[in-house]
Amino acid sequence: MPFEFAPGKPVAKPFNKFKEETLVEATTQIATQVTELSYALDTFYFLVMGALVMWMAAGFTMLEAGLVRAKNTAEILTKNVGLYSIACIMYMLCGYTIMYPGDFGGGIFESLSTIGTGLLSSSDNSAADVIASGGETYYSNLSDFFFQVVFVATAMSIVSGAVAERMKLWSFFAFSIVLTGFIYPVQGFWKWGGGFLETAGFLDFAGSGVVHLCGGAAALAGVLVLGARKGKYGKNGQVNAIPGSNLPMAALGTLVLWLGWFGFNGGSQLKVSDVSEANSVAMIFVNTNMAAAGGLIAALLLARFWFGKADLTMALNGALAGLVAITAEPLTPEPLTATLIGAIGGLLVVLSIVGLDKLKIDDPVGAISVHGVVGIWGVLAVCITNPDAIFLVQLQGIASIFAWVFLTSLLVWIVLKKTIGIRVSKQEEYEGVDTHECGLEAYPEFTPAR
């Protein structure tokens, strides 16, 4: 119900019998309405940004489906839609509570006692609370949960690509449960939940470290335990290219991620409802876009001069690298600087993809390079434009996140390997995991009979 005042004839009426008290009451009512409207705009903005991040799930799904072989495509699709669902459920059940214990009245250990009930028992802000908060409370708690939950899924999506084409489906899902319900939230708490990295002054605006390095570290641990795909590395050290089966899908996935990243970075400002905040969100949009463009062009040029060809998959990974690189600080750079930060990310990702292959670390989609290596670059690049950044603290953040995620992931992967196993049989790998795991083929009419 908007305020009852209105201009012109009908409005002037109450003021015919105007008294001081009436005006006070009117002003108070308007102030209330403005505060509520402001809350509504910030919540709506948060939800729209969150929807864009959810859309990134489609981006990862298409990217990975395009970069694996046809015989493993249905399974990577299943992994992607499955991990998104698992991430949402686990983060609802316990992840959110672990990551933001303060919202549930205590430290991380106190919050553990509310696992499974924390979010559910909390109710959203009342209008009275919003107004009484004097600006401290300015969006719906549930919109925050929505935004956060799609972030967790992003982190987990990074892993599926790196372990593609040879990992057992249900072992992967088992790992997803642990990462999204426990490993990610703990390090998320360190920074965004008010933990020791936040206290130390670690800067990571939208998560080059907390999300992307986290995903990259978990992926690296998985690949090390899992080993390379059969035939990827020859006996004499040669690296055999295993081309993706559907590059339009991969390009689509990259463009979906590019679009979704406006929500990922833009939403991390958390507020849009005044001039300064709106300007910040606009700057973040511009810088996010420019960094991706810079990354794409840099990777394409490097590939052209190094390999002699305009390698499309490198260009796509270059764009994603640009996006990861700017994620830790999309606000303080000027657009030209953002372009350069992205371009360096684009160069790094090409070097890293080639380098990991030299180390026989087999990552079919380049996820460890894009999210892990360039995630580190992103965290360090904060120091270039943000005067509040402390280089050693940024290093501390990288080391803490990597160590925690890599070691706990390694433990989980090893336990899974020793128990239910994580790698499909040689025959399954040869024939493709689709028929064995999913009982169907992604393109039953297109692929040659094997």
Added chain:
Amino acid sequence: MPFEFAPGKPVAKPFNKFKEETLVEATTQIATQVTELSYALDTFYFLVMGALVMWMAAGFTMLEAGLVRAKNTAEILTKNVGLYSIACIMYMLCGYTIMYPGDFGGGIFESLSTIGTGLLSSSDNSAADVIASGGETYYSNLSDFFFQVVFVATAMSIVSGAVAERMKLWSFFAFSIVLTGFIYPVQGFWKWGGGFLETAGFLDFAGSGVVHLCGGAAALAGVLVLGARKGKYGKNGQVNAIPGSNLPMAALGTLVLWLGWFGFNGGSQLKVSDVSEANSVAMIFVNTNMAAAGGLIAALLLARFWFGKADLTMALNGALAGLVAITAEPLTPEPLTATLIGAIGGLLVVLSIVGLDKLKIDDPVGAISVHGVVGIWGVLAVCITNPDAIFLVQLQGIASIFAWVFLTSLLVWIVLKKTIGIRVSKQEEYEGVDTHECGLEAYPEFTPAR
């Protein structure tokens, strides 16, 4: 033009010569501006949500294109883009007027006289009307039309999948004209236009019944008149799987629908501009997401234990089932309850797909199960969390919608069958409808020569 007051030096000026009348005028102006801003936010929110629902057209298109055989893909694409266009035109010409006769000054019969001119002769709300309405009028009529028109297209999209691979293109379009211009709007009027179901207290927030059951009932009638695809059911009762030709497309379609559903349910709140409404929209986003996740996991697990394989198409239909299930009431459940409502939808859809095959009701994409069967579950599930729901009235709503849509659709399908025919020839079906209906192939270079 925003209000002329401003803080600091330039603003203080008029108040040097401050009089009571000036303050009254200022307060009135601000109140007006706030009311207008509130209207703008609600309209913008409505348009963004509508754009997401329009995006669902792409979701259905990709889903169905991925689940049919390559030889019938171009035709299903043509049907989908064509039906969307027909739905928009028919709903503009007469559907909207039939569904919301009150907006045109009379009952349903009075409104019929304005067919073709109703919407066009109406002009949008003036600022004065908005302010004078005291909160009753809070968004653009045209934004409402936009939101409604994409809903109609959604209902019609459900049908195309079920009758795929053997129905004549132009007969399908003829049916589209009747459904979107008449059948859908009449039952839409019953609930959302203020008809007898609304009066009776039938609850269907965003249309598990009005949209999804409606589409499912029309599809069922079509399939019954049309018959199964050649080769689907063997002589000895066996059911032959006819796998979809492009599962990445199907997965993409599902994720597009998942994203679009935030608009479908989130926009059905109709308002976002105060604390309470914003919280509600946020709750709807969270519950919509959780229900889809629950549906996907439940269907995937059931398929795994029943069939022994992680059937991707079942998982995708499970997600859609979760979305349909929560659509009738996405606001009152807690997120965990929403997950379970979605999960039951996911179980039901697997059972229903298998069951319909037992009955030799051939639905290539599972649309009758997802939207019809789970639509009924969605309407009933309102009773679990909404204390205002009356079980018998929910049943009455299901029965009314199903009876009306099924019987009128049946009539239309039979008339079409008796006149222009609805089924392609055996040879066309064998060779694929693409070349016969559309004169081209969806993948001319990929599929084997026939």
Added chain:
Amino acid sequence: MPFEFAPGKPVAKPFNKFKEETLVEATTQIATQVTELSYALDTFYFLVMGALVMWMAAGFTMLEAGLVRAKNTAEILTKNVGLYSIACIMYMLCGYTIMYPGDFGGGIFESLSTIGTGLLSSSDNSAADVIASGGETYYSNLSDFFFQVVFVATAMSIVSGAVAERMKLWSFFAFSIVLTGFIYPVQGFWKWGGGFLETAGFLDFAGSGVVHLCGGAAALAGVLVLGARKGKYGKNGQVNAIPGSNLPMAALGTLVLWLGWFGFNGGSQLKVSDVSEANSVAMIFVNTNMAAAGGLIAALLLARFWFGKADLTMALNGALAGLVAITAEPLTPEPLTATLIGAIGGLLVVLSIVGLDKLKIDDPVGAISVHGVVGIWGVLAVCITNPDAIFLVQLQGIASIFAWVFLTSLLVWIVLKKTIGIRVSKQEEYEGVDTHECGLEAYPEFTPAR
């Protein structure tokens, strides 16, 4: 920080000791907050609309990837993601400055001196400036840049389709640099930057001329210099169909463009924050949608009656033609009129595609017809519903834009041809540009070995 007033107990407090000055201060504070909130909504709206336009890059990419042959798909993907990146970088470096010299304190020549620094040295609006502007400044400059930059990419995307399957990758990129950094901004300045077409009263709401005709004219020049694909036109005048390799991709691309166009046209209103503006944006959404629907149905019917088949690619181009047709004036038509304007666009595009083939102008995706020919129709169609349109001025706009873009593009294409060459070798064209330019194939497992 929202205003400190609040209803109920804690709020009433300051008014216990109420004085006139307090109320003045309170009213001033609220007015400020409302102005800021209004600015935030307009900026957020602008960014969301811009994100939708960015999404059109994915639309063009998918559309073109679907309409070329498999052997040229990876290269067209590379061109599309590359040109988008180039457009962003060039427009940041100099295009924006050239197009909007007024924002940088001078005429077009003065602004040239700020090339490369113009945007970067400008800072965004302060809250004080916004309030002091009295409504003149109502959104973030950076949100404007973001919206504009994605428009440039749209114009350039039009070219890539027309020259597909035989142009050298790096020559295409060289042309992209000139078009996005210079050719487009100059004619953009004529209209939107306050140049002579704006002064003359030329009307082009969202760019049927400035964007689409511009792209179409550059494409036509390129095709004329480049020549037709081998085998397209036979010796005896016959036109050989070269079908697109992946029609689901093309359909997806069209639907992505349809969605993105809500941002393209809807965002061009530039403001949403009061009743009148919100109504306008809603009208634009409705008309944009209806014009696309009208274009699709008209093209589909014409193809059906002319060719005897429901040609999907004509239907898709019909929808795009409808969108282009309504772009010059999406606000003043009633929805039925918008449908008809779109439908005429849909008829024109079919005629134009057939006609250009008669002239042996080989445009693999129909871009010249959709954006050039129908762009002209769109500019002229303004006269039907907008009383301010002057037919001769509309013609002048068409002639000016076409002459400038066509001639400068022709010059650039010829220079490129004489220097680095623009056409791949016969063998490369025969074998497909993917392996030669990009060193990979789009569908390595699906296409037959050559």
